[in-house]
Amino acid sequence: MRAILSKTPGGPETLVLEERLDPTPKKGEVIIDVRAVGVNFPDTLIIEDKYQFRPDRPFSPGGEVAGVIEAVGEGVKGLFKGDRVIAVPGWGGLVERLAVPAATVIKMPEAMSFEEGAALIMTYGTSYYALKDRANLQPGETLLVLGAAGGVGAAAVELGKAMGARVVAAASTNDKVEFALDLGADNGLIYPSGQMDKAAQKELSGEFKLATGRDGADVVYDAVGGDYAEPALRAMDWNGRYLVVGFPAGIPSLPLNLTLLKSVSVIGVFWGAAVMRDPAAHAANMADLFRLYAEGKIKPRVSRTYPFEQAGEAIKALGDRQAMGKIVVTIAS
Structure with missing residues (x-):
């Protein structure tokens, strides 16, 4: 072979x-x-x-x-x-x-x-584990997805909608945002490519707040990292849950005082290890995903x-x- x-x-x-x-x-x-x-x-x-x-x-x-x-x-x-x-x-x-x-x-x-x-399996499995098991995403909550046109990001957009959330999709180009909107996102925004100074990060945080609403995001799904992480964290609501999924833009350094001021939880998402540690939970999640596929809610x-x-x-x-x-x-x- x-x-x-x-x-x-x-x-x-x-x-x-x-x-x-x-x-x-x-x-x-x-x-x-x-x-x-x-x-x-x-x-x-x-x-x-x-x-x-x-x-x-x-x-x-x-x-x-x-x-x-x-x-x-x-x-x-x-x-x-x-x-x-x-x-x-x-x-x-x-x-x-x-x-x-x-x-x-x-x-x-x-x-x-x-x-x-x-x-x-890998993209929807990761995103469902993140949103359901790690963030406990609830109907009516606001979900901000960074990297919303990528594999796991697109899955997070679809699953967020299937779980009853209001989904805001963030990506680096207009085509990518349009792609996420076609998946069902309620709102979208384009963020700048490359490194950002503090002024640009502050401006991006304001755009995240404008897109997610006055109170900010209840859950951030961060599959990007880098300079996008802190602006997203600053745009979160009280008791928000920040999901750490991946770092194609680099591993960020988050100011932990923000987590204290907003009572925000920063939550790691390591789906592969979770599958090995709890096969029964993984099997239940897979059954849910196949049901959602059969119902046409994910594709x-x-x-x-x-x-x-x-x-x-x-x-x-x-x-x-x-x-x-x-x-x-x-x-x-």
Whole structure:
């Protein structure tokens, strides 16, 4: 089989396409004939050794896949050859065939395409865990989403609306804001690109307050970080919850006196670790997401697909923050 491999730390240009031996299923495993691979921000980090996990090389990036079960190992129950499934290995997915523990596999709804299946779990799983379990978002509350056109940000916009919140979408271009409004956001604003001085940050905070209303945001979903964090924190309401999701613009330094003055909670969101620590809660959340999908309240937006041979270009496009919604790598059957 063919595999996209990271053999040395570096950017997408360091990835290589090689032939590897086909996997065989061990006890409790299934082999997936991979048809689509979702590209996520951790893929840009893990190949540079900047992610929380550092797998031994050579390894394949690719944290979520959709495909068809090709073989079933000893002791596996309820899964059969030919089943259409989703799996979230964390990494290793940019291969033509993948061995995964059967317990981690989720059957796909018949109406769901492989591209949608590969674009669902990590972004919506992260955002639902953040909004439901970490922030306890309530109907009628105001949610400010930073990076609202990216994978997790777009999912947060849709889920926020599905949960009954008023959603304000913030992004770096008019096209991205329009994209978020099409997803259902109630209001949107464009924030400046690049670094900001204190005067620019103060001005942005005023824009956040204007967009979210007199009292400010009850919940901030920050998938951007950098100089955008403090203005968003300053624009929060009393007892607000600030969700720390990601840092493509850099790791911010927050003035903690603001959390005291507004009784604001700063809350970390590490979905991958939460899944491992509480599989039952994760399964319940997945059931909710599939229900919302069936009801038409959420739908993965795959804005761009790349063939398997161009997987490095797909990761680069995400790292360059060009994407709106999800980028997916497809593999011909």
